[in-house]
Amino acid sequence: MYLSLRGEVEDALEAALSALDLPTEDLGIERPPADVDAAVASSVAFRLAGEVGAPPPQVAADIAAEIDPAGYDYFGAVDTEGPYLNFFPSDRYVAETVERAQSEEYGRLADRDTSVVVEHTSANPTGPVHVGRARNPIVGDAIVRVLDFAGYDVDAHYYVNDAGRQIAVFTWAYETFDESDLPDPERDKPDYDLVRYYRKGNSFLEDGDPQRVEDAEAEIEAIMQGLEENDEETYERISEVVDTVLEGMTGTLDRLPAAFDEFVKETRFMRNGSTDDVIERLKALDEAVYEDDAWQLDLPDIDKNLVFLRSDGTSLYTTRDIAHHEWKFENYDRAVTVIGEDHQLTFDQLRETLELLDHDTDQLDQVFYSWVNLPGGEGMSTREGTGIDLDDLLDEAIDRARAEVEERLDDRIRDDDLDEDDVERIAHQVGIGAVRYDIVAKQPTKMITFEFERALDFEAQSAPYVQYVHARTCGILDEAASDGLEAAESVDPALLDTDAEADLLKTIARFPAVVEEAADELEPHRVATYTRTFAEQFNTFYRECPVLTAEDEETRRARLALVAAARETVGNALHLLGVEAPDSM
RNA sequence: GGGCACGUAGCUCAGUCCGGAUAGAGCGUCGGACUUCUAAUCCGACGGUCGUGGGUUCGAAUCCCACCGUGCCCGCCA
Numbered sequence: 001m002y003l004s005l006r007g008e009v010e011d012a013l014e015a016a017l018s019a020l021d022l023p024t025e026d027l028g029i030e031r032p033p034a035d036v037d038a039a040v041a042s043s044v045a046f047r048l049a050g051e052v053g054a055p056p057p058q059v060a061a062d063i064a065a066e067i068d069p070a071g072y073d074y075f076g077a078v079d080t081e082g083p084y085l086n087f088f089p090s091d092r093y094v095a096e097t098v099e100r101a102q103s104e105e106y107g108r109l110a111d112r113d114t115s116v117v118v119e120h121t122s123a124n125p126t127g128p129v130h131v132g133r134a135r136n137p138i139v140g141d142a143i144v145r146v147l148d149f150a151g152y153d154v155d156a157h158y159y160v161n162d163a164g165r166q167i168a169v170f171t172w173a174y175e176t177f178d179e180s181d182l183p184d185p186e187r188d189k190p191d192y193d194l195v196r197y198y199r200k201g202n203s204f205l206e207d208g209d210p211q212r213v214e215d216a217e218a219e220i221e222a223i224m225q226g227l228e229e230n231d232e233e234t235y236e237r238i239s240e241v242v243d244t245v246l247e248g249m250t251g252t253l254d255r256l257p258a259a260f261d262e263f264v265k266e267t268r269f270m271r272n273g274s275t276d277d278v279i280e281r282l283k284a285l286d287e288a289v290y291e292d293d294a295w296q297l298d299l300p301d302i303d304k305n306l307v308f309l310r311s312d313g314t315s316l317y318t319t320r321d322i323a324h325h326e327w328k329f330e331n332y333d334r335a336v337t338v339i340g341e342d343h344q345l346t347f348d349q350l351r352e353t354l355e356l357l358d359h360d361t362d363q364l365d366q367v368f369y370s371w372v373n374l375p376g377g378e379g380m381s382t383r384e385g386t387g388i389d390l391d392d393l394l395d396e397a398i399d400r401a402r403a404e405v406e407e408r409l410d411d412r413i414r415d416d417d418l419d420e421d422d423v424e425r426i427a428h429q430v431g432i433g434a435v436r437y438d439i440v441a442k443q444p445t446k447m448i449t450f451e452f453e454r455a456l457d458f459e460a461q462s463a464p465y466v467q468y469v470h471a472r473t474c475g476i477l478d479e480a481a482s483d484g485l486e487a488a489e490s491v492d493p494a495l496l497d498t499d500a501e502a503d504l505l506k507t508i509a510r511f512p513a514v515v516e517e518a519a520d521e522l523e524p525h526r527v528a529t530y531t532r533t534f535a536e537q538f539n540t541f542y543r544e545c546p547v548l549t550a551e552d553e554e555t556r557r558a559r560l561a562l563v564a565a566a567r568e569t570v571g572n573a574l575h576l577l578g579v580e581a582p583d584s585m
Numbered sequence: 586g587g588g589c590a591c592g593u594a595g596c597u598c599a600g601u602c603c604g605g606a607u608a609g610a611g612c613g614u615c616g617g618a619c620u621u622c623u624a625a626u627c628c629g630a631c632g633g634u635c636g637u638g639g640g641u642u643c644g645a646a647u648c649c650c651a652c653c654g655u656g657c658c659c660g661c662c663a
Contacts, residue, residue: 041606043644056643161663166663370590411619413619413621465625
């Protein structure tokens with residue numbers, strides 16, 4: 001709706017400028033400030049003032065006089081305020097917004113007939129997911145949801161690094177050490193169980209008996225070679241470790257939830273010969289050099305050479321990732337990767353190499369996020385066992401949310417008799433929602449220092465703040481239903497003409513445009529920003545416009561329709577963020 | 586040293602891509618509002634050299650240049 005309105009305004013403005021013989025390449029279309037009623041504005045008069053030889057307000061007035069709102073569906077009127085042109089929607093725009101927004105699918109954009117693979121998380125299967133890694137599944141899952149809602153055909157992939165040296169180390173450690181030498185696992189979960197071997201192995205390699213370390217290195221090397229030669233027995237050995245740890249990790253990710261359509265293993269591209277094929281093609285490139293017994297690529301725009309074949313004849317992570325990406329390009333129209341900023345250089349190398357192999361890398365996008373640190377600047381490491389496990393954070397979040405619900409139980413006005421299941425449901429929705437929202441609401445490139453208190457603040461600008469709005473809409477609609485009051489099917493805009501109603505309506509109408517922008521820019525945090533504005537608008541409406549006790553039935557039914565529209569809008573917006581929308585709380 | 590990212594109120598962040606209306610929120614502090622469709626709410630006050638300095642422009646938090654600070658990377662690891 002908003003998108004249609006904006007399109008109509010652009011057409012009308014362009015027509016007016018043409019009629020006045022003025023240039024139309026920059027229409028200066030913008031969103032007016034919150035205290036201006038207009039839905040769309042233009043600052044084009046500034047730009048044309050010099051050309052016309054008149055002050056901007058005069059130019060604006062002349063342009064406005066030339067615009068004819070007749071013949072447009074959603075654009076209803078134009079006005080000026082100083083140098084600015086302000087465009088107002090038609091009654092039909094208002095009526096259709098309320099009508100359409102009551103649909104469960106409100107905000108979903110038309111099918112684009114374009115397939116996208118979103119690769120996210122892809123954490124090495126070496127141990128429990130910690131908070132430092134949590135940004136990836138939370139942002140990644142939101143991107144998947146946003147792209148899907150924006151009309152793309154989306155698959156979510158977790159790329160499993162099951163061929164690297166760390167897996168060889170892990171496999172050796174798992175087969176070497178005895179459980180009796182290990183500390184008790186922190187949780188009864190396979191990832192917590194096995195990570196003990198990994199940590200033990202790494203510390204042994206660091207400061208164990210030199211002779212035994214040398215033997216271990218030989219064993220690790222043998223595992224690497226076995227993988228490179230596609231030795232079936234070696235593959236089974238590492239798979240036991242990888243699959244077991246991964247099962248534990250996905251158990252944690254499911255709690256968010258972050259769902260994947262496919263777990264794509266790195267070894268797949270070794271076993272099917274595509275990595276060898278990539279190596280042969282890379283060797284044939286003009287940029288290929290053989291230095292220090294290893295094959296490398298001297299990339300034109302990157303200082304650092306990319307080694308793609310070790311001197312011992314084994315491939316590297318990036319080599320396999322090239323084969324992986326060629327596979328993505330064969331199967332999807334676009335590929336998006338959510339990846340830590342520490343992989344920036346590698347990703348640039350990957351992109352350039354794919355270009356050298358004649359791929360169109362415009363179809364490849366990446367979203368970088370910066371690391372989450374602990375207060376004091378300490379990083380989180382699976383190998384060293386530092387950091388906060390995501391399971392612990394989620395448990396803590398749910399516990400705090402439960403305590404909060406129980407505390408509020410006593411002074412509840414609403415007598416809807418929350419039972420124990422409700423308390424548990426709300427604790428989960430609010431607790432996990434707060435964690436997700438805290439992370440997804442921020443631009444991924446910003447650094448985050450993780451603090452429990454801040455992440456689990458249930459006050460304003462948090463998930464519960466927005467969730468509460470959804471619960472309120474549900475409360476009103478339930479109440480209305482039990483009173484036998486139904487939302488109006490079509491709404492006379494004159495019934496919704498207070499500032500609070502108009503602002504809420506304007507915000508509801510904008511939702512599809514927010515979805516589009518978030519999808520285009522791969523920035524789900526825009527949806528979070530939107531939900532905050534939305535919640536503020538709704539709360540103002542809630543305070544100023546009684547629905548069930550409105551003066552006449554017509555107004556009651558019109559406002560009820562607005563509430564129904566608000567519920568779908570905020571419900572869908574929360575869904576895009578992967579935050580649950582409680583019916584009561 | 587080089588590359589990338591970040592720097593907006595005491596704190597946490599929107600706004601930056603695509604320059605325009607007095608730079609917006611929340612937390613904290615202070616003061617108010619529950620006989621009302623849910624107070625996880627709302628209203629008000631206080632609080633800002635938009636890192637610094639130049640430049641472009643009618644107009645710069647936004648674009649360009651330099652510098653400062655912080656993080657990440659610069660491995661035949663992933």
